[in-house]
Amino acid sequence: MPNILHAADIHLDSPLRGLEQYQGAPLDALRGGTRRALEQMVDQALERPADLVVIAGDLYDGDGDDYGTALFLNSQMDRLHQANIPVCVIRGNHDAVSQLTRYLHCPPNVHILTADQPQTKFFDEIGVAVHGQSFASRAVTKNLAIAYPKAVPGLFNLGILHTSVQGREGHEDYAPCSVAELVARGYDYWALGHVHKPEDFCEDPLVVMPGNLQGRHVRECGPRGFVWIETALGAKPKLIKSYLDVVRWEIVKVDATGASGLEEVLDRAERALAGTAETAGAALLAARVEIFGLTSAHGKLVSGRERLTAEIRRLAGMVPGYPVWVEKVKLGTREPRRQSFEEGPLGTLSQVVADLRAQPAELATLVSQAIDDMRKKLPHELSEGDFGPQPEDEAWLSAVLDRAQARLEAGLLDAEEVS
Ligand SMILES: [Mn+2]
Structure with a gap:
């Protein structure tokens, strides 16, 4: 049964702005996050092994300072090439044809679909037809999906598209389309990209936005990774989500309601951090701690805010068995109202x-x-x-x-x- 790996929005070497302003930030782990994520994805593709890898746009974040990003990408694609695993790619708004000038030729296993019109690429050995179109420029505002070809009978048809679908918060409205328009193509699977928050748009046929491969800041929290599709002609494909263990961003909420003082708030923060760290497993947990609730300790917390933050950072460094870093402590407690x-x-x-x-x-x-x-x-x-x-x-x-x-x-x- 063929296995297809679907990933999107890798944003390789995406810069992390303003990180130096956070005390004790594990800069190397955070900066190298997108590279480690791609490496782990390739590890898993080799291990399973994948019969095909599809990447639905924004492999690059944009032009880097040098060719280092392209060389790194090539080294990973070459690992797949050595194992005879083909890769089918479309370019998104970040790595659109007109955007990316620092670009290297890829190994022969990497197929980048055309930008001027939709292209169909056949992978005969596994009976798969991939239909897709790259972004020619950054702002593609027309509906690309409606011009995609009809499904090819007798094959597993997979569409790749970089799209905001019908609009998603925080993402530019590119290549908009409706789920019904996608379904109307008659494909077996839609491999979407662009929106960084994972979302399954349709069950039958599967229309899947896997989210970005690696979260890059606190607005991209929760588990991140890619999806596996097990295909069988004539049967509904099986979807398996796979999460990576690089950096996991999370908002850790600490309820300080009724807490009598700093120590009690710290105890609660320690428990909340440990609990979340366990869910992040081997990944570095990058946590924003938000303290809320009505507490008579509010005044003390506000006046001792710097110490509170430093104490929470200290506790984060001591969570047994799990790497934790506190990005920021946000104080949202309130004084109980006075009669x-x-x-x-x-x-x-x-x-x-x-x-x-x-x-x-x-x-x-x-x-x-x-x-x-x-x-x-x-x-x-x-x-x-x-x-x-x-x-x-x-x-x-x-x-x-x-x-x-x-x-x-x-x-x-x-x-x-x-x-
Ligand atoms: Mn995008």
């Missing part, structure tokens, strides 16, 4: 804040509008990414609201004392 604030200006303030908190979407819009001008004036590295304002992030918004409330309450109390 005496129920009346007068403080009561009104408290009510306004509670109303805002109950409507996170409105709060996000309000804050976005308020900081828009400031954001435009900030240098790029301060206005974007993890270090900038994140009005779309609930924990960040909650912390801003806490600080605003504390400042206004302090101001109101001062005013009362003066009058």
Whole structure:
């Protein structure tokens, strides 16, 4: 029974921006993550062994500084070549024909499908026809799928397509198409790429977005890898997900509700980190720790924020048996409400804040509008990414609201004392 390996969005040597700003970051492990992931994928392809490898776009992240990325890719493709394993590739928006200039010829087992029109490549030994089209330029906004050929009778038909399907958050709307349009081609399997979050779009026939091979930051968390398809003509192919053990990004939530002080919060953080580390197995766990809940320790946690972060980093380094690194600690705890604030200006303030908190979407819009001008004036590295304002992030918004409330309450109390 032929085995096909389907991967996408390898983004080889994708740069990890701003990493130096994180204390104690395992830079080599993180920077080399996409290479180790590709190496592990090839290991598994050789071991099973694969009869065919298909890669649905964005093998490269873009032009690197030199030819090192292309040479590394070639060395891995050559390992497959030595084992007579063919590789069928399309180019995506990141490695579109017009995008990539630092490009080397691949070993003869690598077949890159054309960009000017869909191409069908036959793998006769395993009875498979692969239909696909590469991106000619970065922004392909037309529907490519509708021009794909009809299925070839008597063969296992597999379509490769780099697409946002009907639009997915955080991904540019490239080569859009509907699942129904894909299904209408009559293929046995659709190997999609582009969206980094894994998703099965259809069961029968299988339409699968495997997600990127290796998560690169905290917005790409959870297990990552590729999928195996076991094909048998006339039978539904079997799908097996395979996860890699390189770097696993996760958000580790620590409920500090009712905690009496720093030590108790640390105990809970230690348990949460250990639990998540176990699920990540041999992979390096890159964790963002988010502490939340109503606790009388809130004030102490806020004032001792740096120590809290350092203590959590220390605990992460001591999780027995598993490598763990804490990327960031986000504090979203709140002070339990005080009864005496129920009346007068403080009561009104408290009510306004509670109303805002109950409507996170409105709060996000309000804050976005308020900081828009400031954001435009900030240098790029301060206005974007993890270090900038994140009005779309609930924990960040909650912390801003806490600080605003504390400042206004302090101001109101001062005013009362003066009058
Ligand atoms: Mn893409």
